[in-house]
Amino acid sequence: MNTWTKRKWRGLFLIFLILAACSPSPTLDEQLPPLPGTNPFEQADSDGGVRLGGYGAGLVDVDPLQGEPLLYSGEPIQLSYFLQGTGSETEVGLMLFLDGVPQPHQIVKTNQQNDAPPPDQEMVMSKHRVSGDGRVEFTVAFTPVTGAAGDELGLNAVFLFEPSFSPKTENQTFGIYHDGRFQIPLRVIMNTSVPQQAEYYICDVETTPIPQSEKKSDELNPSGRISQPHFLFYAGDFYYPNKLIAKNGQIDLTASIYGGIEAAYRVTVFVNHQPIQIAGHPHFIIATRYDQISTCRFTLDIHDYGRLNSLYAVMVPAGQSYKDNDIYGVKTSSILLLNDVAGTAVPSQEIPLSTGVGPTAPIADADLTDLLVENKIFPQYSKLLIRSETDNKLLIWSDAAALFDLGSKSLLRKKELVTSLSHQEVIFAENMIGVFTKDPDCLECSTYLERYDGEFTLIDSVDLSQLLALKARLLSPSQCALSQSGQKIACLNAETNQVLIYNFQSQKQMPAFDFSTSSRMDFRGMSGLTFAGNDRYLAFVAQESSGCGFGILDLEREQLVDYKKWDSIHETDIQTTKNAVYFHEQWKGPAYPPAGKIFKFDLAMLQMQEIQLADKEESQYVTISPTGKYIATVVNTAPPGAAYTAGSIKVYDAQTMTLIRQIDLERGFPDLAFDETNRSLFAWFWVDENIIKLIRYVF
């Protein structure tokens, strides 16, 4: 290389260095609006601060600023997001809202290595974790929860900071944990309808003028009208609480919105990241007015929840409002909500096994058979039924009705029941016990409903054939249901498959639900009718011309909310909690083997979820605890051909499906009832044809 060439290359290298050092700002920054010359905040930055976390988030391969819509044509919509670490490992939750309605989604792909969210499981919120210098990309898929062909709906994504954070004691609060960040809304164009449409329940709001002190008038805005929306979520007159205590398991709350343009916002209230129903509605609409504060008041019932809970509301512009640049959604800050009737402040996951909770809690398993023997309760004609009551009491219903105090092991009351070999269906309602009864040998005899109060006194005995003006042979106890309030009944007309509903309070028969006019004309019969969701919904199992299915009716809107064909579904056992309906499987021969599935229909989300059990046999005998917190299963472990049964009981945490306790009985196949306040399970079973046992197992 000659000198000239060397000089040229030195020059080239020098130019390279100069360019490298003096090249313009990063490409990222080139696209940003200009920044002020001196940042006014740099001087205020404190040295004493602690960084709690942070992240960057956005969409992969979709630029929401371009306004390209997502299309729904029958196949699930897929979206890919990224999370960018910004210095320390951070957990981030994702929630989607379509037209303001919580939109469950499932993870179909993620490059997260550790603690990846479960794939192919529908979730209202998925949780992701990104390291301080990492980048996580994941793809979610969802089928719209609402929308008719031709609709154009807004899809909002909200990221939550450290959603698993939970105060360990009553003296801690959430601070900024669970903070929610709305992303740029996307448009979803519905080329085809989905079966269900979200309800549009408008809250009856109070309006009060925005105080003058809130307004700031100037030359450009002489009226002082507030251009941006403001959201308040509080109890009573106390704004911005970070801790609230329920009274008797209930709390009065207020949601207010003011400012911005006149618009409609859909409000969903979440407890422990799950939507909670307000007066039987999964969400409600607040319509705002110029210069007014629109306030919706409601009562939250959490008496079935644990002691420490998170509470927040998500308020999202509904309808076409999402397109407006001046309004947006908000997730309110998380509030620690204490349930005063939930026993103890110790979080349930920290309770050691077999110690129970609270002053009345059992400390060990207990054989309660003596309660039956000493008080001469022996089921000769009727099945033995048990319900765990509040205050450590136990209700037994068989040939006699009895109430026991388990603390003192004393009989509080007992009443012999007039029993016969009649066909009976017993339903434990909130404040009464309902018994549907009919002589099985008399087809033309009436079906009666007998209602008993808490003192076991017969309130009334109603001839249902007369009440429903139906021939006696068309009614059967197994095809009738009593609602939880005890004020409604539903019975199936076996000839027409119409569901007849009568309201005792209004003394009126409500419009019958007629499947022959719905898209489900192939139903040959129905069974298992069960009320749910404050008497609003009716769950059922349908016999089709081939196989079976199960579904939910919305009695208020007189429509079928959901229906799923599943041949091995249990035809009579449908269980409910305040917020969900549970179906499970039944052995129906080798052609329909159980798949180990429990189907949970979430009444707030109006979504069906599948719970997969480890052993396929387990799904045939399932007991759900009153709040849905625990699931118990029983399988027979006696050898094939044995002349006896041996039940193996498994108790699971329903959230994680972690096995909490397993009890293997040497003899007997038990029925079960939960007392989840005291973390115990009552099991009663026949050891042989003459001996019945009643055991309380703690877990």
Place this chain on the structure above:
Amino acid sequence: MKNLFKVGILLAFVFSSLVVSTGAYAAPSHVLRQTIPSNFTIGSQFYGSGASRYATASTNIISPKPQNKAGVKCELQDNAGSRIDYKTKTGVFGGPGVSVTCSNLTQNTGRLVLFSTHDMWVNATSYVEYRQIESSR
């Protein structure tokens, strides 16, 4: 040779641009917030004394579109964890920055804790930082 020189300059220019525009490439992996845009400046600070203590949280605002409302939030708590004040403020499109002040007008003495949330947008990507500081008096 003259043409080779021109090509060299061009290559050098392209390469240097690449090196700088991908900030993560230039910075070592242990650098805190290496991937946060350098113009994302946040602050949180206590002022005053006695029953007139207050704290501010601030951030500069980059909003590519009016609906991307970046902003700040502050939550001031007393030593027992009770919320004394909570405020949020949203930035104005094109504005230089925003700050919000949480005020304490009741606690004469004792530790105060400020939680602050600072966010911004870079095109369609949102960045957020969470901080906590305690009063020194």
